Amino acid sequence: MNDAGAQPVRMTYREAHRQAIREALTSDPRTFLMGEDVGLYGGCYAVSKGLLAEFGPNRIRDTPLAESAFVGAGIGAAIAGMRPIVEIMTCNFSLLALDQILNNAATFAHMSGGQFAVPLVIRMATGAGLQLAAQHSHSLEGWYAHIPGLRVLAPATVEDARYMLKAALADPNPVLIFEHVVLYNAEGDLDPSIQSVDIGTAKVRRPGRDVSVLTYGNGLPKSLAAAETLASEGIEAEVVDLRVLRPLDNDTIFGSVARTRRCVIVDEGWKSGSISAEIAARLCEDLFFELDAPIRRICSREVPIPYARHLEEAALPQIPAIVETVRSLVRPR
Amino acid sequence: MNDAGAQPVRMTYREAHRQAIREALTSDPRTFLMGEDVGLYGGCYAVSKGLLAEFGPNRIRDTPLAESAFVGAGIGAAIAGMRPIVEIMTCNFSLLALDQILNNAATFAHMSGGQFAVPLVIRMATGAGLQLAAQHSHSLEGWYAHIPGLRVLAPATVEDARYMLKAALADPNPVLIFEHVVLYNAEGDLDPSIQSVDIGTAKVRRPGRDVSVLTYGNGLPKSLAAAETLASEGIEAEVVDLRVLRPLDNDTIFGSVARTRRCVIVDEGWKSGSISAEIAARLCEDLFFELDAPIRRICSREVPIPYARHLEEAALPQIPAIVETVRSLVRPR
Amino acid sequence: MNERLHLDRQHGQHLFREMLRIRVFEAKCAELYQAQKIRGFLHLYDGEEAVAVGVMQVLEERDAIVATYREHGHAIARGISMGPLMAEMYGNEEGCCRGRGGSMHFFDRTKRFYGGNAIVGGGLPLAVGLALADKELRPGAVTACFFGEGAAGEGEFHESMNLAELWQLPVLFVCENNLYAMGMPLELAEAETDIFRKAQAYRMPSESADGMNPIAVEAAARRAIEKIRAGNGPAFLECHTYRFRAHSMFDAQLYRTREEIARWKEKDPIPRMRLWLEETHMMSEAEFERIEHEVDAEVEASVAFAEAGRPEDVGELERFVVMDEVPQ
Amino acid sequence: MNERLHLDRQHGQHLFREMLRIRVFEAKCAELYQAQKIRGFLHLYDGEEAVAVGVMQVLEERDAIVATYREHGHAIARGISMGPLMAEMYGNEEGCCRGRGGSMHFFDRTKRFYGGNAIVGGGLPLAVGLALADKELRPGAVTACFFGEGAAGEGEFHESMNLAELWQLPVLFVCENNLYAMGMPLELAEAETDIFRKAQAYRMPSESADGMNPIAVEAAARRAIEKIRAGNGPAFLECHTYRFRAHSMFDAQLYRTREEIARWKEKDPIPRMRLWLEETHMMSEAEFERIEHEVDAEVEASVAFAEAGRPEDVGELERFVVMDEVPQ
Ligand SMILES: Cc1ncc(C[n+]2csc(CCOP(=O)(O)OP(=O)(O)O)c2C)c(N)n1
């Protein structure tokens, strides 16, 4: 299939997720998609549109509003031999299922002395930026990365949207995939010679010598845009896409920061106790003597995300802040 | 009441919590205690024993097993003018109420443009050490400290057990109090001249010049014991009891570390994404040039806490690890 | 419109006007959404107006209301003025939540209007708590808690129903059964599709009513609320209704047919009530025109109010995350 | 012991023996808890043995079991050998979960025994999922899900009951109604105290049985499971029972009287069954003594097994946090 000369294929992040699900359902009869409005409605963000007609209601299974029970049912089905993909509409509602995720999915294997595995994938939309206000705008992926036993993925590119699911389903452990709502309409090119991605490593999306900008999800396009601006001023920022928030890829992170000796972390989670805190802590523990400057974090302001556009924008990390922070680190006055 | 000459009063951490609740109920008719088994049973850790007889079933309100609804009811009651104390037996079960805590308690004031406040106190037991295994041994206080809108307290002393509640009830915002299960039987002296504590600051529990050991909860007695051992070797550790995990008291923390220039954080939460990560990150951002050595974190191992005593001990921060880590920082080979 | 009760001319016109106010306000919202003046999620109550209007007739000033993200109708029928509601959706400082909440989160302390709650089922525990406090602090006050039939699937529904009945709290649970939860048809979501029967599992008195008829809703709500106010514990009211528009502004409505929508539109409470009032000589053509004119003017005024507003200062972003005192 | 059915001598003695095995095993656990060989929480099934034993008679190898933290009886009745159970509570490598689970978390893959779940209500969604998979992968297999009446208050109960009935999944929900959730008496916890009636709110067939009589439990479970196995969806069985001992080892039992306990002890299924078997000449004195002797020996052997074990290597602490492959 790896036709070297093939043309890149352009598609949206949404479409890439849809194709990933379709491929999973086609290639493994044990796989099914379950969640609220995944079927008749076509998915709250239209990711699964069309799949009900293609695969029928047993494999595109609409659920009632009952997050705890259908996530728990996914866990049980995974333990008993299926390979479920559970969709929680958005991470905001995943709090209702957190008992099942933390107390069951994440503990079952260890607690049973390795007798059972939970090969379950939970997908959910995450993030702010659509003016959906305080109860619909959480970015909880970094928070979930606290929990041992889980793998936490944050696809930021069309390629990752297209291929992370396959790797997640091959993982014998519960994997959470956080899809950023703002990215669904983003387009990207897929290289036909690539048919899979790993779910263990961070990736340098733009090399640079002066500073490492570590980010993920919707922070990636923002950071890349900031890097463009900085490049025009002669500052070369290396942009690292974390991709995997648990377990963090220390090698790539440390490698980049050891080279640039400066680090800015861009994270749409609330700052205190964020994944950016964990990264900063690790750098400060293990790369202390390589750092030339304090680490800087650009995170969401610590507020319930407000509705009004100007307030929401002010609450989230934005490109100018990234540019300015990098500038102040690289060229301190 | 501040009789200067009065004798110190010895009591357990459990008894101190009980007296705090009794005082709250006596002094404010709007206050009541609500939760599973707080009444007839006397509290799952016997904190509220005797209070039902004293205050009756309307003010010591036993609830069915329904964490989400009774926490939500506490929020509603607080908004409507009461001053509820809701007890969730242990933080392990609080996951079932997390939607109410994060999406309602923590957002209500901001989302309504300041029309409402949620003067609610939620108490819960936390921590490992009693061989209660994977579903009953979480230490989630540091994790909760991620959430804007909440105040998060971790009493480690009998004095804080006795007086934090009063301050929490006076706070117009939702306050979470995490009571460590291992401390309930711990005894301490209460100075009768002290009748209140603040819930804004960290406290130096043992001054020292060589290193700052930052900790909270059950980490405090462990850190103090380690400091004793270290003192016998001529190393003077300053032990800081964080007390308040949200908002963190930067002044005290930075003040101590700026003096000692070295920092070890002892935290029974899982390491990745812990409150210790946040502290390390802040130090690395704001105190970077004052640090003489990398920060060290001693946290729980990233496993569901196992039942077997030796495995549980190995999973938790222990005194020898604190001693050794401090030693390696202060006297590197 | 058969359940006439003691309906006089004035009250009949009032019910009509209240429904119309909601309808016209929301038609304007939809327009402003297209014009991108309103953003985020916008859930319209179009078709369901009789429910909020009917129940609200029975509520007194001391009573409390908990609603969902589909709460424009409840806010208007409760008497919150349209200006601050519209301004809220403009994201302005003059909004009822200073622009922080938007369409899904209307709040009004003075009207005891406790949201605008956007987690399905999340308002029920809140209502239980309000009633628990009221039982102590405001005896006789009732909390009316509105939610969709989709919420009946959630665990919070179950826990809250039990608590309310167990503790005999003054709550009226109003289930707005519009047959769909987003695109999920009730019969695919619930093993028991008669929602009011669920209440019986908690020994809670329950009834179902024609949610396309404000008079029927008001009558049922009055029976229930009188009982509740007298201290006999909570009650449950299922209202059969239908939303005429999409779930929110992003909905292709693949899950239902045009025919079904058309069938329900025949039951539209607003033209039906107008017809009935005219036939029974309770509203003249001139009165209708006056009402329509006044409503249009009110809605236009709310737009003008919103247009004249200004965005909250960005420096205020962190204000109210924690409160300095409990507002009295 | 009136419901005789087709009970022959052998089966009668088997039921007796199974209950006795649990009783004697747990008496030993209590002793070892005092001696601090067993730590953590220890919840005994003392008094409730007839429930697990009765249901387990009907289950086949292909069936699955989900239980709670009070699961010693279920594990033993399912045929998991006592040695690994005891070793588990010793925290040893030879334990059924290599010492990671303790008393509250017994698991056995080969017996399809899925815990030992210590979050009240948390096992129900799991059971729904097992049944969902079985319907696909092991048609005819049934999942028996045990839980206390306290779990009926939780939202997860509500959501799971609905899903199971809605999707017609092969689950037998067994509610062990021992009248208390820790110290919370059922009548203070639930507006509807007839738990089996709650099932009706989901249109799920339900029945209640005398949980102090293994024959009655078995008969009711057989009726239900035959129906489930035939593909007719889930069923609900409430068993009225009582725990003779404290909730766990830290319980002053302030919430109930000695008299109440004494009254229930008169219904103790073990002496009653012995008496009945003797009266009906289905078990001789000699047979009783042999059984008693064998059971004692089995329990002693389990202690010896545990004593001879060794703690898991500390280096293995992080093993199984994430799995390298799905165990087959
Ligand atoms: C807990 C939760 N899950 C999912 C959603 C997404 N969602 C918003 S409205 C809705 C449908 C609710 O239907 P129903 O309760 O019948 O109310 P209706 O919209 O029909 O008025 C869903 C699934 C949510 N807001 N909260």
Ligand SMILES: Cc1ncc(C[n+]2csc(CCOP(=O)(O)OP(=O)(O)O)c2C)c(N)n1
């Ligand atoms: C969600 C949750 N809340 C609280 C507890 C603490 N707890 C353990 S057992 C128990 C009582 C459960 O009663 P019931 O379901 O009747 O079972 P029983 O113990 O009587 O067999 C409680 C409250 C828990 N384990 N999980």
Ligand SMILES: [Mg+2]
């Ligand atoms: Mg609906």
Ligand SMILES: [Mg+2]
């Ligand atoms: Mg019980």
